[in-house]
Amino acid sequence: MSVPELFASNVFNAQVMQERLPKETYKSLKKTIDEGKPLDMSVANVVANAMKDWAVEKGATHFTHWFQPMTGITAEKHDSFISPTKDGKVIMEFSGKELVVGEPDASSFPSGGVRATFEARGYTAWDPTSYAFVKDGTLYIPTAFFSYSGEVLDKKTPLLKSMEALNTQALRILRLFGNTTAKRVNATVGAEQEYFLIDRKMYDARRDLVFTGRTLFGAKPPKGQELEDHYFGAIKTRVSAYMKDLDEELWKLGILAKTKHNEVAPAQHELAPIFTSTNVASDQNQLIMETMKKVAVRHGLYCLLHEKPFAGINGSGKHNNWSMSTDTGMNLLDPGSTPAENGQFMLFLVAVIKAVNDYQDLLRLSVASAGNDHRLGANEAPPAIVSVFVGEELEAVIDSLEKSIPYKGKGKKTMKLGVDTLPELPKDTTDRNRTSPFAFTGNKFEFRMVGSSFSLAGPNIVINAAVADVLRQFADELEGAKDFNAALHDLVVRTIKENKRIIFNGDGYSEDWAKEAEKRGLLNLKNSAEALPHFADKKNIELFERMKVFTEREVVTRTEIMLENYTKVLTIEGLTMLDMVKKDILPAVGEYTDVLCKKIADVKAVLPGSEVGADEKLARKLLSLSGSLSGKAEQLDELLIEAKACSEGKEAAEFFAAKVVPVMQEMRACADEMEQNTAKKYWPFPTYGDILFSV
Numbered sequence: 001m002s003v004p005e006l007f008a009s010n011v012f013n014a015q016v017m018q019e020r021l022p023k024e025t026y027k028s029l030k031k032t033i034d035e036g037k038p039l040d041m042s043v044a045n046v047v048a049n050a051m052k053d054w055a056v057e058k059g060a061t062h063f064t065h066w067f068q069p070m071t072g073i074t075a076e077k078h079d080s081f082i083s084p085t086k087d088g089k090v091i092m093e094f095s096g097k098e099l100v101v102g103e104p105d106a107s108s109f110p111s112g113g114v115r116a117t118f119e120a121r122g123y124t125a126w127d128p129t130s131y132a133f134v135k136d137g138t139l140y141i142p143t144a145f146f147s148y149s150g151e152v153l154d155k156k157t158p159l160l161k162s163m164e165a166l167n168t169q170a171l172r173i174l175r176l177f178g179n180t181t182a183k184r185v186n187a188t189v190g191a192e193q194e195y196f197l198i199d200r201k202m203y204d205a206r207r208d209l210v211f212t213g214r215t216l217f218g219a220k221p222p223k224g225q226e227l228e229d230h231y232f233g234a235i236k237t238r239v240s241a242y243m244k245d246l247d248e249e250l251w252k253l254g255i256l257a258k259t260k261h262n263e264v265a266p267a268q269h270e271l272a273p274i275f276t277s278t279n280v281a282s283d284q285n286q287l288i289m290e291t292m293k294k295v296a297v298r299h300g301l302y303c304l305l306h307e308k309p310f311a312g313i314n315g316s317g318k319h320n321n322w323s324m325s326t327d328t329g330m331n332l333l334d335p336g337s338t339p340a341e342n343g344q345f346m347l348f349l350v351a352v353i354k355a356v357n358d359y360q361d362l363l364r365l366s367v368a369s370a371g372n373d374h375r376l377g378a379n380e381a382p383p384a385i386v387s388v389f390v391g392e393e394l395e396a397v398i399d400s401l402e403k404s405i406p407y408k409g410k411g412k413k414t415m416k417l418g419v420d421t422l423p424e425l426p427k428d429t430t431d432r433n434r435t436s437p438f439a440f441t442g443n444k445f446e447f448r449m450v451g452s453s454f455s456l457a458g459p460n461i462v463i464n465a466a467v468a469d470v471l472r473q474f475a476d477e478l479e480g481a482k483d484f485n486a487a488l489h490d491l492v493v494r495t496i497k498e499n500k501r502i503i504f505n506g507d508g509y510s511e512d513w514a515k516e517a518e519k520r521g522l523l524n525l526k527n528s529a530e531a532l533p534h535f536a537d538k539k540n541i542e543l544f545e546r547m548k549v550f551t552e553r554e555v556v557t558r559t560e561i562m563l564e565n566y567t568k569v570l571t572i573e574g575l576t577m578l579d580m581v582k583k584d585i586l587p588a589v590g591e592y593t594d595v596l597c598k599k600i601a602d603v604k605a606v607l608p609g610s611e612v613g614a615d616e617k618l619a620r621k622l623l624s625l626s627g628s629l630s631g632k633a634e635q636l637d638e639l640l641i642e643a644k645a646c647s648e649g650k651e652a653a654e655f656f657a658a659k660v661v662p663v664m665q666e667m668r669a670c671a672d673e674m675e676q677n678t679a680k681k682y683w684p685f686p687t688y689g690d691i692l693f694s695v
């Protein structure tokens with residue numbers, strides 16, 4: 001099958017709707033999709049029936065309301081289309097009501113305490129802005145998930161609300177620039193997804209990978225990523241077959257899988273789709289992650305989406321490329337070719353810069369998790385400081401605006417100053433800074449702190465809400481201005497002056513930066529326990545309430561859920577470590593030490609006077625390491641018991657960060673040294689070398 005034929009062949013998209021729905025039905029559905037108009041039940045019945053017929057032709061027997069609870073992954077419950085007839089047979093049926101609302105039992109999803117006050121009932125409501133699709137014999141209907149009392153229980157609803165807020169405020173700005181044609185401004189996202197691919201047998205042999213998604217032990221192999229020979233390297237046959245299969249599966253689901261390549265670390269790869277509207281990008285990213293795992297199994301592989309599956313080599317992120325675009329196709333972060341366009345561009349640009357400065361804490365915590373703590377602010381990773389990269393040229397423009405001096409482009413003639421004072425901007429800022437957490441890359445921003453396993457919803461809710469709120473302030477100011485151009489210039493320059501501290505174009509990984517950032521008063525929230533509680537800071541609750549994204553109660557409950565998730569993950573990791581230490585590592589090293597001792601005794605008996613110093617030294621070393629490892633295991637055991645006494649939330653999270661994590665690190669260091677000193681055949685599981693070079 002050709003790719004254009006294959007593409008979206010399992011998606012109930014606009015084209016299929018148009019083909020299969022009566023004209024009037026299609027029109028009213030389209031209104032719902034494009035303008036958020038409520039859907040009439042009579043229309044829903046017709047749509048449901050057409051959807052069912054189409055899905056059955058594609059081999060579907062079931063349907064599911066597909067939703068995104070706060071676990072960060074998706075949830076589904078399948079119901080078949082069957083409906084009994086009088087003669088003891090069945091027909092396939094699907095009603096408008098079944099399409100529009102579902103009622104899954106909500107009691108076992110995290111609700112951060114909302115559950116206590118409402119009955120177990122939860123509802124799912126169709127999100128017609130994200131197309132339904134068929135996968136594995138089931139019709140999937142993207143839905144939002146909320147409680148009986150109307151509290152939002154998912155990640156999708158607030159994302160949609162944040163997009164709405166951004167739309168409202170961005171349109172106000174566009175109107176000020178005389179734009180009367182744009183009807184909608186959409187936040188767009190293209191997320192580059194990094195992942196590791198390892199042999200399935202290696203995965204099965206490591207309980208840490210099975211239970212926690214990352215290796216809790218593992219000495220550095222002789223070869224890591226130091227030769228930089230993997231990045232963009234030739235793709236191995238087995239990986240290439242996997243990627244081809246993956247692309248095809250994604251294309252069928254209407255996902256614009258575009259770019260694939262090897263990443264920096266051995267066994268690490270990346271897939272990037274073409275950007276789309278944020279909620280669709282978020283839904284599709286969930287499908288990408290799921291499909292990556294599923295296809296891997298077919299190839300005897302395992303796909304690791306954890307942020308740091310292996311210590312000592314690069315972790316995996318999900319670079320969130322973000323911009324705003326109108327329904328008429330204008331990218332609001334694209335520098336224009338005329339000074340008038342640039343005035344508008346500069347305003348949106350400084351709005352994002354201000355949003356990042358004002359809400360550094362929210363951006364930081366939107367990507368905080370036990371897994372991502374290994375990538376951000378940890379020993380071998382970039383610091384957890386949020387800053388914005390704008391590139392040399394834009395920085396020069398910003399500089400000249402701030403100082404009211406003419407801008408001289410690099411090697412170019414002095415730039416023309418339009419709309420009184422705003423210069424004509426370089427069309428393409430191609431210089432890249434891979435160390436910046438929030439980088440302007442020519443016509444979009446790239447938020448690089450997002451972890452590979454994250455839902456795109458969280459970080460984008462924050463970006464959208466924060467930018468929307470700044471645009472609101474801008475619109476308030478400019479709408480009242482007597483001289484628009486003068487007010488615009490004044491606002492841009494003032495915003496630059498007030499938010500300059502967040503701009504940093506240097507090496508974000510250097511130690512100097514951490515010091516400099518501190519001088520500038522930027523936040524450095526080193527781990528999740530430090531970052532997450534700020535979600536419920538007064539200024540943040542106010543932001544979300546103003547933008548109608550979350551209620552105070554929703555913010556508070558979500559903070560609890562995130563903190564709880566952090567401590568749960570660490571508890572599972574701690575228990576898995578204990579299990580592996582007690583059942584595998586200590587017995588294995590004990591066995592090897594016994595062998596060494598026996599050998600020493602034998603040599604001494606048979607060949608008295610022979611040199612056995614090296615073996616003796618090794619045996620002593622292993623004995624002493626075993627001693628300290630069991631000591632630390634005991635310590636961890638006790639800490640995990642102690643942790644249960646902490647009150648939930650912040651206190652428990654802080655206990656884990658301050659007490660549990662360091663002991664886990666010490667245990668690991670000890671076990672890794674044991675691995676390096678133990679003969680291979682005694683070591684109880686595959687090593688880093690085995691795993692990373694297994695495919």
Ligand code: ADP
Pocket residue numbers: 188189190191192259272273274275276321322323324331443444
């Ligand atoms: P790189 O690895 O060089 O940063 P990639 O090509 O891997 O770049 O990924 C860039 C991503 O940015 C793609 O997903 C692309 O679709 C996305 N992108 C491009 N323009 C926009 C935009 N206006 N809004 C959101 N995302 C965008």
Ligand code: MG
Pocket residue numbers: 192270272
């Ligand atoms: Mg890329």
